[in-house]
Amino acid sequence: MSTISAPGTDAPPAEVPDYPMTRAADCPFDPPPTLHTLQAQDPISRVRLWDGITPWLVTRYDDMRALLSDPRISSDSTNPHYPQQSPASSERRRQSRSFITMDDPEHARLRRMVTAAFSIKHVEALRPVIQKVVDGLIEAMLTGPKPVDLVQAFALPVPSLVICRLLGVPYADHDFFQSNSKMLIKRTTTPEQARAATQRLIDYLDGIVGDKLAHPADDLLSTLAARVRAGELSRREAADMGILLLIAGHETTANMIALGTLTLLQHPDQLAQVRESDDPKVIASAVEELLRYLNIVHSGRRRVALEDIEISGMTIRAGEGVILANDIGNRDPAAFPDPGRLDIARNARHHVAFGFGVHQCLGQPLARVELQVVYSTLYRRIPTLQPAVDLDEIPFKHDGLVYGVYELPVTW
Template identity: 85%
Template sequence: MSTISTPGIDASSAEVPDYPMTRAAGCPFDPPPALYTLQAQAPISRVRLWDGSTPWLVTRYEDQRAVLADPRISADSTRPHYPYSGAAQMERRTLAPSFIDMDDPEHARLRRMVTAPFSIKHVEALRPAIQKIVDGLIDAMLAGPTPVNLVEAFALPVPSLVICELLGVPYADHDFFQANSKILVTRTTTAEQAQAATRRLLDYLDRLIGDKLAHPADDLLSTLAARVRAGELSRREAANTGMLLLIAGHETTANMIALGTLALLQHPDQLARLRESDDPKVVASAVEELLRYLNIVHSGRRRVALEDIEICGVTIRAGEGVIVANDIGNRDPAAFPDPDRLDIARNPRHHVAFGFGVHQCLGQPLARVELQVVYGTLYRRIPTVQLVVDLDAIPFKHDGAVYGVYELPITW
């Protein structure tokens, strides 16, 4: 079978579409129209990236799960032809490689060291503390003037406070780590900007690891420091892991809080069902549906083939890049009936918003609990919440590696 067997797609021609693709005007919650076309007509096809490379794009749900579970598909970002999302990602992963960029056994060795604090049992024990944080921030909003930017006043502080407590990072430093994280998750960031932001964050985490070596506490950075002291982990590996968890621990959930609120405001029937129910199962179902519907990781999961593999009649050769487009996978009608409809009663726990296989998101139990507390509290305590601008005036993060909104002005 030829390397390129998708009809009408030639990697050397201008017919290969650029990726990422552009969303349709007025449809900020839906994947780009071109992804729907590929899913229906050429589910395994070439796309062209920022550097001119043409990796394979996988758009159907079942194919995506097969790729992400296949040991012949590597997550190792140091391999030739790894499909980086941009110069900034390439710079950051070169300077601060973490276990998400590695294959087993190294991936498993490093991941195991930080698994326990993200276990369902441990995260459930944090629920009262998360509830207290959410209620405190809502109290502050209700006591202050309106309108308010929900991103700044609530969506960003909630997961930042939680991850700081879990890691042992001073929340007083949130302006510093949020600003540098923002640089690293923006597609337009240059290699030089990414290098500088990465070094600032690594130096910061290294200093904290040093503090934990001298003065251990009951937090995850102290656990990593103990691994360093025992010779199981280098100090640089500990700083790399801490940086990954700090960035991922606040960026993704913050965007889900704000974007999820906006989606619900645009679907008042669904918002009413969520607000009027005190059933935890309804809230949990709403979280899963919003994760599926919004899929804020909208640049795909990046991989490289280690061997020739065949998927859906197409041969992907060893050494070729592969991108799994989770956003369109979560809109596959074969997996989710009427997929473009937001339905909080759907409870689609089989979605791929957190990935699939051994590299699926370590922090998903924490994200779920945070979102359950937020979605189960915010709209009941502020039942008249509403936008103060039209939808087309909202600044969306089209340039972000994680999708969301830069601002969400609300009143009540």
């Protein structure tokens, strides 16, 4: 912690905790203890980021939803007061901006171009394809050596294969785009490393868009290429959108598959309910509860106030940064009774794991279907699945912008 004056207020100097915060070593599935304390005692308070700025941190569920749906809150990452996640993240956004860090009308214009591909109807039509991918990877695990790293053998390939098919990206290039995306979502990556990784991805996606311009196919990048041809989108904008969709389309779901599996293995009663049920509603409920409980996006939703905003007795001034900590918001007892308990029968659909408002996650229908297929298949096909090492030997992604595990050795 550091003792500094909170900018934009007349308050005396106070201890401002650093953010993001450290999880308890013996509770790797739970938000940091300091977040629980702030939620109970000081739910809208200052935190200190890597670059010394002290934005507001919002920790209660109702305040979070109110601000995420407030047009006076901006997602524009070019705003000088935007609370950047890391030096690498700041550098990446200077090179390649996506619509998730833009405000309307630009946000809405670009997002509309890809919305249909992630609609519930379109994603549901992909369910048999996703099931085939999952079945094939499980079969490969069952016929191969064990123990096996579930991350590399299963959790990462499932969403990577699916998003490659959806976008029209060759899966044969997965090592390239996975290694570069991994670099971009680590807090320890230097600006120079981020710049190089971003440029490699820009060149790669620009090349694919060029191929789609010449040889269109039935995929999302071909759809974007058609927009380029029609003058509705620049080729660079199409490449930037491709980067966003490619990274978000595999990193988040891959981490949820591995971390969700490890969580269920630590809760055998809940795992048994998932494994033994053939009711799609039970599986869907389990997915929502695991999304609420785990919150792999654990660095908060970043925003800037465009006007003064009064909320819960506090005033957020125009130009001040705001971080909405969805991980602790989903553990708010006012929204989820006994929030520290995993309960797959809970009605958790109102969680904020995918955000809220106009910027809520575009890919949430796809993520839900992928997780439903995985959770309904993996534990049934391998009913004796278990970790091959103790919990304290599993490397968690404490240094990542997306939380999860680097490896998950399993056997059966």
